Amino acid sequence: MSIFETLRTAMRALLSNKMRSVLTMLGVVIGVGAVVAMLALGEGTKADIEKNIRSLGSDVLTVRPGQAQMGQVRGGNVETLKVEDAEAVGELPGILQVAPSAQASAQIKFLSNNVSASVVGVTPEYFEVQKLVTQYGAPFSETQVRGRRRVAVLGSNVAMKLFPGSEPLNQRVKIRGLSFQIVGVLAGKGEGFSSPDDQVLVPLLTHQTVLFGRDYITTMTIQVENENDLDNTKLEIEGLLRSRHRLRPEEASDFNISSTKDVLATVGQITGMLTAFLAALAAISLLVGGIGIMNIMLVSVRERTREIGIRMAIGARRGDVLLQFLIEAVVVSLLGGVIGLGVGAGIAFTLSKVAGTGFVLPLYAVALSLGVSLATGVGFGVWPARSASRLDPVEALRYE
Amino acid sequence: MTAAIQLEGLEKIYHEDQPNIAVRAVNGIDLTINHGEAVAIVGPSGCGKSTLMQLLGCLDRPTRGSYRLEGQNVSRLDDDELAHVRNRRIGFVFQSFNLLARYSALENVALPLMYSSVDNPAQRARAVLERVGLVNRAGHLPSELSGGQKQRVAIARSLVNQPAILLADEPTGALDSRTGEEIIQLLLELNAAGTTLIVVTHDLALARKLKRVVRLRDGKVEADGPPEQVLAEAPAGVQ
Numbered sequence: 001m002s003i004f005e006t007l008r009t010a011m012r013a014l015l016s017n018k019m020r021s022v023l024t025m026l027g028v029v030i031g032v033g034a035v036v037a038m039l040a041l042g043e044g045t046k047a048d049i050e051k052n053i054r055s056l057g058s059d060v061l062t063v064r065p066g067q068a069q070m071g072q073v074r075g076g077n078v079e080t081l082k083v084e085d086a087e088a089v090g091e092l093p094g095i096l097q098v099a100p101s102a103q104a105s106a107q108i109k110f111l112s113n114n115v116s117a118s119v120v121g122v123t124p125e126y127f128e129v130q131k132l133v134t135q136y137g138a139p140f141s142e143t144q145v146r147g148r149r150r151v152a153v154l155g156s157n158v159a160m161k162l163f164p165g166s167e168p169l170n171q172r173v174k175i176r177g178l179s180f181q182i183v184g185v186l187a188g189k190g191e192g193f194s195s196p197d198d199q200v201l202v203p204l205l206t207h208q209t210v211l212f213g214r215d216y217i218t219t220m221t222i223q224v225e226n227e228n229d230l231d232n233t234k235l236e237i238e239g240l241l242r243s244r245h246r247l248r249p250e251e252a253s254d255f256n257i258s259s260t261k262d263v264l265a266t267v268g269q270i271t272g273m274l275t276a277f278l279a280a281l282a283a284i285s286l287l288v289g290g291i292g293i294m295n296i297m298l299v300s301v302r303e304r305t306r307e308i309g310i311r312m313a314i315g316a317r318r319g320d321v322l323l324q325f326l327i328e329a330v331v332v333s334l335l336g337g338v339i340g341l342g343v344g345a346g347i348a349f350t351l352s353k354v355a356g357t358g359f360v361l362p363l364y365a366v367a368l369s370l371g372v373s374l375a376t377g378v379g380f381g382v383w384p385a386r387s388a389s390r391l392d393p394v395e396a397l398r399y400e
Numbered sequence: 401m402t403a404a405i406q407l408e409g410l411e412k413i414y415h416e417d418q419p420n421i422a423v424r425a426v427n428g429i430d431l432t433i434n435h436g437e438a439v440a441i442v443g444p445s446g447c448g449k450s451t452l453m454q455l456l457g458c459l460d461r462p463t464r465g466s467y468r469l470e471g472q473n474v475s476r477l478d479d480d481e482l483a484h485v486r487n488r489r490i491g492f493v494f495q496s497f498n499l500l501a502r503y504s505a506l507e508n509v510a511l512p513l514m515y516s517s518v519d520n521p522a523q524r525a526r527a528v529l530e531r532v533g534l535v536n537r538a539g540h541l542p543s544e545l546s547g548g549q550k551q552r553v554a555i556a557r558s559l560v561n562q563p564a565i566l567l568a569d570e571p572t573g574a575l576d577s578r579t580g581e582e583i584i585q586l587l588l589e590l591n592a593a594g595t596t597l598i599v600v601t602h603d604l605a606l607a608r609k610l611k612r613v614v615r616l617r618d619g620k621v622e623a624d625g626p627p628e629q630v631l632a633e634a635p636a637g638v639q
Contacts, residue, residue: 005514016502310498313459314557315487315515317480393459397498 001320010328013300021332024296027289028336028376029343032369034282036344039365041351042275044358049267051358055189058260059096059227060129061234063089063220063241066254079216080245080254083204086220088240094233096223099126102207103218108200109174110162117158118199119175121207121217129221132196136169137184144183145203148210152180153201156188175200176211230259286372289336290380297329297384308388309396322389329381330374337373341366402471404565404596405433405456410465410475412451412619425451426462427619435564438588438597440607440627443616449600450569452616456598457490457567458482470564487515491558491595493587495570497550499542499557505529505549506538509556516561528556532586548579555586565596572606584609604631 001009014021065081086100102121107114126132127139134153144151152173159168172179180202188197208214224233234257241255258266301308308321345361352359412426426448433439443449454460455467458474461482467475474485486492499508510525518524529535532552542550551571558566568587572580584606591597599610607613613630615623623630 001514002517009514012502306498307500310500311511311515312483313457313486313492313498314512315483315561317483317515319480320483320515394454397459397494 001316001323003323006320006323006327007331009324010331013304013324013328014331017300020296024293025332025336025339027292028286028333028373029289029340031282031286031289031376032337032340032373033344033347034285035279035372036341036361036365036369037347037351038278038282039275039368040345040348040359040361041357042271042278043360043362043365044348044352046268046271046275047360048358049271050264052195053260053263053267055131056221056260057131057223059224059230061222061224061230061237061257061259062263063222063237063255063257065216065218066252066256079214081217081220082215083208083217085241085244086217088244089220089222089237092233092236092240094225094229094236096225097125097129098223099123099129099221100204100217101126101219101221102204102212102214102216104207104212104214106176106200106211108158108162110171113162113164115158115161117155119207119211120199120201121204121211122201123204126201126221129223130196133187134184135187137182139184140201140203145205148205149203150178150180150206150210151183151203153184153186154182155186155195155197155199155201157195157197158200159185175202178210230261234259283372286376290333290376293329293333293377294380294384297325297381298387300328301325301384301388304388305391305396305399308391309393309399312391312393313397318389321391322385325385325388326378326381329385330377333373333377333381334370337370337376340373341369344369403432403468404435404437404470405431405598406466406468407431408466408468410452410455410467411463412448412455412460413463416463424619426455428465429616429619429621431614431621431624433565433596433598435596436591436594437612438591438610439599439612439614440610441598441600441614441616442602442604442607442631443622447616448619449616451619453567453569453600456565457492458485483515487512488561489564491555491561491563491566493551493554493558493566493568493571495573497542497547497554497574499550499553501542504539504541505534505545505553505556508542508553509560511557512561518561525556525560528560529553531559532556546579547575548582551575551579551583552586555583555590559590559595563595565598566590568597568599570601570603571599572601572603580606607631 063081083100086098089095090098100123104119105116106119108117123145124140124142139153140151154168162168162173168182168185171182173182186196189195202211224230237257238253242253245254247253311321349359407429410426410429414423414425415421429452441449441452455462462475466473469485469489477485506522506525506529509529510521513521513524526535526538529538532555534549534552534556537545537549545553571587572583575583587597588609599606601607608627608631611626613625613627614621615630
């Protein structure tokens with residue numbers, strides 16, 4: 001029998017039992033849909049985070065304090081990173097600029113409006129290295145930083161919450177009870193984690209002395225002249241900071257230096273693992289769908305034993321019968337896969353719209369879902385099809 | 401000229417490896433049927449009629465002995481070769497019609513052609529349907545046909561690949577006597593046109609209409625000859 005005829009025969013059998021075919025297909029639709037939705041959401045989130053990190057630029061290194069370790073016990077962040085360290089790093093060759101910053105959380109008040117935000121002490125370089133642009137007003141000047149002035153630049157979200165419908169510029173807000181004049185508002189950067197939209201920037205010295213009484217910094221963002229020298233520069237910074245912190249060779253560094261590339265790799269690894277885990281969970285439902293196909297095909301073979309006997313009596317070979325039932329299973333499964341692909345992509349798209357994250361339907365997810373549903377059809381259809389093709393024509397004809 | 405069917409020492413033994421339950425359903429049959437003959441196979445229940453029918457129809461292989469179909473020994477063919485023989489050289493007509501319920505009359509007739517990849521299957525099927533007088537019912541499902549019409553469709557299906565022999569197993573068993581009569585007439589017409597006809601039946605009225613009757617008993621040929629001779633000497637209760 002030609003493959004076309006076999007396909008037609010399979011379609012006929014499926015259409016003559018529409019409800020059953022649809023229900024059987026549903027298992028694969030749900031399985032493939034779940035896998036595709038998980039992959040698309042995972043990839044979308046990953047792309048989102050990566051875009052955020054990439055916006056920093058690939059010529060940037062970030063130094064953060066390490067974690068204090070006392071025996072097996074991990075303490076909080078160590079407080080050894082100082083502004084002087086940043087100044088020393090700035091002296092190294094190949095460094096364009098260094099932006100030390102200190103971060104802490106605080107309440108910001110304007111009249112009765114109250115917002116909890118991340119307050120970051122920064123220098124003018126910070127705006128350039130982080131590529132921050134003010135929508136109103138201007139970044140801090142050197143004078144404002146050195147003079148420990150009580151001025152603030154608001155992130156766009158913070159400004160929106162504190163000043164709904166009014167002009168924030170030159171207004172005064174209270175941070176930890178102290179009055180600050182608003183000299184600028186940042187242009188919105190969009191969604192993302194630790195977005196500057198949700199931060200309040202103040203001069204670094206003000207942050208350290210007036211607001212929080214600390215002498216250490218929490219981040220040092222370094223822009224290098226040549227991004228191809230990133231690895232060398234990283235080593236030089238490490239050596240410099242180690243000698244400044246008087247670390248003996250056997251001691252571990254009390255800070256971490258990471259490049260955008262490093263962070264991307266870590267994030268990629270984490271989101272990749274998360275995506276794979278979720279997809280594996282979803283794949284279980286695909287397995288259940290496959291077993292559903294096998295179940296229905298076994299019932300179908302039994303039900304149509306006499307038909308198989310008739311077909312054999314008039315000349316169907318065992319291979320013809322095998323192919324007929326196998327193609328039925330594959331058609332159900334593949335069709336379920338195509339529908340599941342659409343459903344999964346639809347779910348992921350809707351969720352990404354609702355959550356405001358990115359939507360990516362990776363090509364590998366499309367290929368994977370179609371390939372897997374094809375394999376499901378063959379894998380779970382082959383046993384019923386074999387049992388059909390192995391029927392004894394005499395017995396099958398006698399079957400009531 | 402070679403015979404249509406030539407059986408020599410044909411045996412079919414079920415469970416031969418377990419002597420206490422072994423059944424010698426066909427127990428050494430020698431039989432020659434020539435082209436164009438019309439033969440009735442009769443005998444009491446359990447005499448081996450059905451088993452012989454399955455062997456003749458290449459649905460099953462004999463345990464021992466040889467079966468030559470138009471000169472070719474088909475007793476040792478593999479499954480695919482047997483399927484090919486059934487498709488091309490044997491037509492089956494069953495008591496219960498055995499039509500596919502979801503296929504129209506025309507599609508049922510064309511079904512064997514699907515397994516032999518011939519050109520214009522629909523056209524050929526229509527021609528055969530015309531021959532059994534049912535071309536006006538081509539698009540009907542079996543459930544929309546009477547018993548006699550169903551059997552005509554089944555006969556058309558058995559003829560569509562122009563087989564050398566037509567095997568009919570109780571072809572009138574599920575029909576009323578008038579319709580059965582029509583089916584017998586149709587089978588006889590086909591035989592007159594050259595098709596070798598073998599009918600397995602309990603119905604002695606049907607057997608009398610064929611030129612030759614073979615009576616089986618306990619898996620062996622008990623009598624073989626013209627109906628007036630074989631059926632006259634039949635012991636009471638053969639039917």
